Amino acid sequence: MTAEDQVTPSTEPHRSAYVSSADLMSSFDAFYRDARDRLLLQTFALTGDLAVARSAVREAFVVSWHHWRKTGRLAEPESAVRPDAWRKALRRSSTRPWHRKKDLDEETRRVLDALGALPVTQRKALLLTQLAAVTMEEMAQEIGLPAEAAERELQQGAAQFATALTIPTSAIPLALNGLSGAIRSVTWPRVTIIRRAGAARRRAHTVIGGAAAVVALVAGGAVATDSTGVRPTLDREAPPAVTGPAPAGPAISTLPDTTLVPVDAVQQAVPGRGWTQGTTTDNSSGNGLVLPCQPARYADPQGTAAWVRTFRDGAKPQTPRSVVQVAEASSSTARAERTYRHARRWFATCPSPDEDGSAVPRVQLVGTADLPGVGDQSALFVLRSRTDATTHVVGVARTGLLTTVTALTTTAPPARVNRAGVARLLATAVGRLCTLPDAGGCADPNPKPIPRASYPAGSTPWMLSEIDLPPITPDPGPWVGTPAAQLTEDRIDVGAIGCDTVHLYGRFRNRAFQANEFRTFVFSGAKLPPQVGLTQTVGTLPGPAAGAFVTRFREQMAACPDLDATAGTEVEELVAIDQGKQALTAWRLSTALPGDRTIEYDVAVLRQGTAVSVLAYVAAPKALIANEDFVAVAQRALDRLARTAPYDPS
Numbered sequence: 001m002t003a004e005d006q007v008t009p010s011t012e013p014h015r016s017a018y019v020s021s022a023d024l025m026s027s028f029d030a031f032y033r034d035a036r037d038r039l040l041l042q043t044f045a046l047t048g049d050l051a052v053a054r055s056a057v058r059e060a061f062v063v064s065w066h067h068w069r070k071t072g073r074l075a076e077p078e079s080a081v082r083p084d085a086w087r088k089a090l091r092r093s094s095t096r097p098w099h100r101k102k103d104l105d106e107e108t109r110r111v112l113d114a115l116g117a118l119p120v121t122q123r124k125a126l127l128l129t130q131l132a133a134v135t136m137e138e139m140a141q142e143i144g145l146p147a148e149a150a151e152r153e154l155q156q157g158a159a160q161f162a163t164a165l166t167i168p169t170s171a172i173p174l175a176l177n178g179l180s181g182a183i184r185s186v187t188w189p190r191v192t193i194i195r196r197a198g199a200a201r202r203r204a205h206t207v208i209g210g211a212a213a214v215v216a217l218v219a220g221g222a223v224a225t226d227s228t229g230v231r232p233t234l235d236r237e238a239p240p241a242v243t244g245p246a247p248a249g250p251a252i253s254t255l256p257d258t259t260l261v262p263v264d265a266v267q268q269a270v271p272g273r274g275w276t277q278g279t280t281t282d283n284s285s286g287n288g289l290v291l292p293c294q295p296a297r298y299a300d301p302q303g304t305a306a307w308v309r310t311f312r313d314g315a316k317p318q319t320p321r322s323v324v325q326v327a328e329a330s331s332s333t334a335r336a337e338r339t340y341r342h343a344r345r346w347f348a349t350c351p352s353p354d355e356d357g358s359a360v361p362r363v364q365l366v367g368t369a370d371l372p373g374v375g376d377q378s379a380l381f382v383l384r385s386r387t388d389a390t391t392h393v394v395g396v397a398r399t400g401l402l403t404t405v406t407a408l409t410t411t412a413p414p415a416r417v418n419r420a421g422v423a424r425l426l427a428t429a430v431g432r433l434c435t436l437p438d439a440g441g442c443a444d445p446n447p448k449p450i451p452r453a454s455y456p457a458g459s460t461p462w463m464l465s466e467i468d469l470p471p472i473t474p475d476p477g478p479w480v481g482t483p484a485a486q487l488t489e490d491r492i493d494v495g496a497i498g499c500d501t502v503h504l505y506g507r508f509r510n511r512a513f514q515a516n517e518f519r520t521f522v523f524s525g526a527k528l529p530p531q532v533g534l535t536q537t538v539g540t541l542p543g544p545a546a547g548a549f550v551t552r553f554r555e556q557m558a559a560c561p562d563l564d565a566t567a568g569t570e571v572e573e574l575v576a577i578d579q580g581k582q583a584l585t586a587w588r589l590s591t592a593l594p595g596d597r598t599i600e601y602d603v604a605v606l607r608q609g610t611a612v613s614v615l616a617y618v619a620a621p622k623a624l625i626a627n628e629d630f631v632a633v634a635q636r637a638l639d640r641l642a643r644t645a646p647y648d649p650s
Contacts, residue, residue, distance in 0.1 A: 028068050029191045032061055035078050039085055040183050042131045045176060046123060047089045048112045054186055056089035058194070065198030075334040082132065083142060090120070108182050111175050114164035122157030125150060130173050135341060155484075158459035162483035169459040169483050170466055173351065255305035255329040255402065259432045261425065266311050266323050269425035270408055270418055275323070278310035283326070290324050291407050292363055292383055292392040293350035298328060299403060300339035305329040325429055326405040329438065333401065340377050340398035343405055347381040347394050348455035350467045362386040362478050365467045366414040366632075368454045371423055373444035375399035375430040380423055380449050384414050386471035386478070391417050395426030400440030404429045423447045453639050460484040462611070462643040463519060464536050468636045470629035474622065476526035487516045487537060494518055494537045495614055496589060496603045499560035499569065502552055504539040504614060509548060513539040514647055523623070534617040536637060540610045540647040543581065549612050550583050553605040557587055574602075575631045583607040586615075586634045588627060600624065604634035611644035613637055 036057060043053035060081045064071050071080050104112075115123055121143055128139040140150030162169045263277040283290065283306055288297030290308050298306055306328045313321035330336035345351070350363055363383040371378040378397035385392070391414050394407040406426045410417060427443035434442040458465035458481075469479045487494070487505050495501040502508060504516045516539030522532070541549060560571050574586040586604035602625060604615040615634055617625055625633070 024068055024072065025195065027072050028065055028195065031064075031072070031077055032191045032194060035081065036061065036188055037180075037183065037186075038131075039078065039082055040186060041177075041180055042082065042127055043085050043089045044183060045112075045115055045127050045131060045179055046086055048116055049089070049092075050182060050186070052089050052092045053085075056092065057085045058189065059088055060085035061194050062197045065195050068198075075332045078132070079134075079138070079142075086124070104182055108179055110165060111179055114161050117164060118157050118160060119153075121145070122153045122160070125154040126157045126161060126172070127176070129154060130176050133342075135338065155459050159483045159485070162459075163485065168466070168481045170351075170481070172459075255307060255327060255436070257307050257309070259436060260307055260309045260327060261325055261406070261429050261432065263311060265428045266425060269428060270321075270323065270421040272313035272321060274314035275311050276314060278312055280307060280309045282306055283308040291326060291346070291405060292385075292394065292409070293346045295346060295351045299343040299346070300328050300330045300335060302335070303328045303330050303339065321408070321410045323409075323425070324405075324407045326407075327429070327433065328403050330401045330403070336398055336401045336403060337377075339403045340396065343396050343403055344379055344455070347383065347396065349457040349465070350383075363392065363467065364470050365454060365457075365636075366391075368452055369419070369423075369449035370452050371395065371397070371426065371447045371449060374423070374427050374447050375434070375443055376440045378426065378430075378447075380419060380426070382414055382417060382419065384471065387475060393417050393419055393422040395422050395429075397426055397430050397443075398440070399430050399434045399442070400436075401438040402433045402436065404433060419449050423449050453642065454636065456643065457640075460517070460519070462640055463517070463538055463613075464521070464534075464615075464633070464637050464640060466521065468633060468640075469521060469534065470625060470633065472523075472623050472625065476523040476528060476623055478524050479521050480524040481521045482519050484517045484519045487513075487518050487539070491518070491535075493520070493531075493535050493616060493618070495616060496557060496560065496587075496601070499556060499571075499589070501556045501614075502549060504537045504612065508541060509545045511541055511545050513541060515540050515645060526623070528620050528623055531618050532620045532623050534615065534633075536613060536615050538611060538613045538641065538644060540644060541612060542647050542649065543610050546607050546610050546612050546647075547581075547583075550585070550605055550607045553614070554585055557585075557603070560589070574627050575634070581607070581609050582638070584634055584638050586631050588630070602630040604630070604637070606634060606638045606641060608638055608641040608644065610647035611641045613641050 039057045039060070040053055043057055044050050047053055063084055064077070064081045067080075071077050074080060115126075118126065124143050125139055128134050128142055129136070134142065136151060136154075137147060139154070140147045143150055143153070145153065158169050158172060161175075162172060165175055167175060257280050260280065263275050266275045283297060289295075290310075307326070309325045311323040328339060330339050348365070348368070350365070363385050366382040366384050368382075369380040371380055374395075375397040376399055378395065381392075381394045381396075383392040383394065384390075389411050390409055391412055392407055392409050394405060396405050397403070404426070406422060406429050408418065408422050408425075412418075424446060427445055427447050430441075430443040431445065433439050454468075457467055463484055464481075466479045466481055490503055490505045494505075495503050504513055506513065516537065518535060518537040520536075521534045526532075540546070557571060561569050569589060569591045572588045574588055575584065577584040584604065584606045586602065588600070588602055590598055590600045592598055600619045602615070602617040602619070606613045606615075615637055617630065619625065
C-alpha cells in the first residue's frame with residue numbers, strides 16, 4: 001500500500017464554534033467579490049443566456065448568504081453555490097433555449113453553438129473540468145455518475161466540442177475562457193444588497209416555518225400557555241448582545257522562510273561548481289510562472305502562505321543550471337490534497353497557462369516516478385524542452401497542509417540528469433517543512449525514485465498526447481493533435497505506407513474491431529510537406545485475435561523489402577518486445593522514389609491485453625525523429641494503451 005492509499009489522521013485545525021457576525025460578513029463579502037465572475041462565466045457557458053446566467057448566479061449568492069454560517073465553513077464554498085446557480089439557470093433557459101445577446105462576436109457564437117450541441121451531462125462535465133478546475137472525482141460526484149461513466153461523458157464531449165471548432169483538445173480551455181469577453185460589461189449589485197436579500201429570505205423562512213409549527217400544534221389541540229395563562233406568539237425579544245471578544249481558535253501556522261532549503265543543502269543534493277542563493281519572495285510580483293509547465297501563479301489560490309526561493313550554479317554561462325523551490329500552505333487537509341494534485345497535474349500534462357503562453361516552455365514528458373517515504377504524497381517528473389537544450393527534473397510532495405516543489409533545470413540530456421539528487425533535495429525540503437505544526441509525514445533522506453506509468457493526460461488518456469512527443473531539430477514549431485475520432489474508413493496513413501499491412505479497421509479473424517479511433521499530430525505553422533506528421537490508431541480485439549494481429553503485422557513488415565523490388569524499401573527493426581499480453585515492435589523504413597527522392601517513416605505496432613495500436617510517423621529531411629525518440633514514443637503509447645476499455649465479447 002502506497003503513502004497515498006494510507007489513511008492518516010486529519011490535520012484539520014480545530015475551529016471555534018463561535019463566529020461573529022462581522023467575521024461572517026467579511027468572509028462572505030470576499031467570497032462574493034472573488035467568485036461571482038467565475039461562476040457567471042461557467043453558467044453563461046452552460047446556458048448561452050447571459051441574462052439568465054446573471055440572475056441565477058445572483059440568486060444563488062442570496063441563498064448562500066442565507067446559509068453562510070454553514071456554507072462558509074466548506075473548504076470550497078463554490079461547490080455549494082455553483083450547482084444551485086446551474087439548476088436555476090437551466091430551469092429558466094429551457095423556456096427560451098440559448099437566447100443570445102445581439103452584440104456577441106462571431107467566435108463567441110461559435111463556441112456557444114458547439115457547447116449547445118452537447119448533451120447537458122457532457123456540457124457540465126466539460127465545464128467543470130475545464131472552467132471550474134475540479135478533479136475527476138468531484139466532477140463525477142457533481143454530475144451524479146460513477147467515475148468511469150463520468151470520464152466517458154467528458155471524453156466524448158471534449159472530442160465533439162473540439163471537432164466542432166476544429167481545434168485540438170489541448171486548446172479547449174483557451175476557447176472556453178474566450179467567452180469571458182462577453183461578460184465584462186456585466187454589473188453586479190453591491191454585496192450589501194445581496195446580504196439584505198439573503199437576510200429577508202432567512203426571516204421569511206423562519207416565520208413560515210414557525211407558523212407551520214403553530215398551525216400543526218393548534219390542529220392537534222396542543223396549544224400551550226405560560227404560567228400566567230398567556231398564549232405564546234412568534235414575537236420574541238432580541239437575544240442579548242455579545243459584548244466580549246469571540247473566543248479564538250488555534251490559527252493555522254505561518255510558513256516561515258527559514259523552513260525553505262538552504263544553499264548548502266542544494267550543493268549536497270545536486271553537486272555543482274558552487275551554488276549561490278538568489279531571491280526569496282512570496283511570488284506576488286510578475287506573472288508568477290517560475291516552474292516549467294506552471295499555468296497559474298499558485299497551485300492553491302486561496303492558500304495561507306507561499307514562498308519561492310531560487311538558486312544558481314556558478315558554472316560557465318554556456319552551461320547554466322538553476323534550482324527553484326516553491327512552497328505553499330493550505331487552510332485544510334482537503335485543500336492541501338487538492339493543491340498537491342493541481343501541482344502534480346502541471347507536470348503530468350503541461351496545461352496552457354492563464355497568462356502569456358510564451359512564458360511556459362514547450363516540453364516533452366520523458367519519465368515519471370514515485371518517491372516512497374517522502375511526505376504524505378510525492379512524485380518525480382523528468383521533462384525536456386522542445387525549444388532549447390534544457391532538461392527539467394521536478395519533484396512534488398505534500399506533508400500535511402504544506403505542498404512543495406523542487407525543480408532543477410540543466411543542459412544535461414534526460415538520460416544523464418541527476419534524478420536521485422533532486423529526489424534527495426525534495427526529501428530535504430519535506431524534512432524541513434515537517435517540523436511545522438500543520439505538517440504531516442517527514443521523509444527518508446535518501447529516497448529511491450521508482451519508475452511508474454505516466455499520469456493521465458488529455459481528453460483521451462489511452463492515446464498519445466502532445467506532451468508525449470519529442471523535440472525535432474531544427475525546431476519546426478509546437479506539436480498540435482487533432483481530436484480523437486472514430487475510424488470510419490480505411491486510411492492509408494494509419495499503417496506502413498510502403499508496405500502491405502493490416503489496419504485497425506473493419507474485421508480481423510472474423511471479429512469486428514471495437515473502439516477503433518485515430519488522431520494525428522502535426523507541427524503548427526511549420527513549412528513542411530503536408531504529409532509530415534504522426535498518426536496513431538487504437539482498437540480492441542479478443543485477446544487471441546489481438547495477439548494474432550501483432551504477429552501478422554510483424555510478418556508483413558518482414559516481407560516488405562521483397563514486396564516490390566523496384567521500390568527499394570529498406571526496413572530496420574529498432575526494438576522488439578514480447579511479454580505475454582504486452583508487445584511492442586518498432587521499425588525505421590526508407591523507400592526510394594522516382595527522381596532520386598526518398599521518403600522516410602517510422603512505424604510501430606503495440607498490444608496491451610485486448611488493445612492494439614499502430615503508430616506511423618512520416619518524416620521530412622528537416623523533421624526526422626531520432627530512433628531512440630521514436631522508440632520512447634512507442635513505449636509511452638504502450639503505457640497509455642493500458643487505459644483502454646477491454647474488448648466486450650457481448
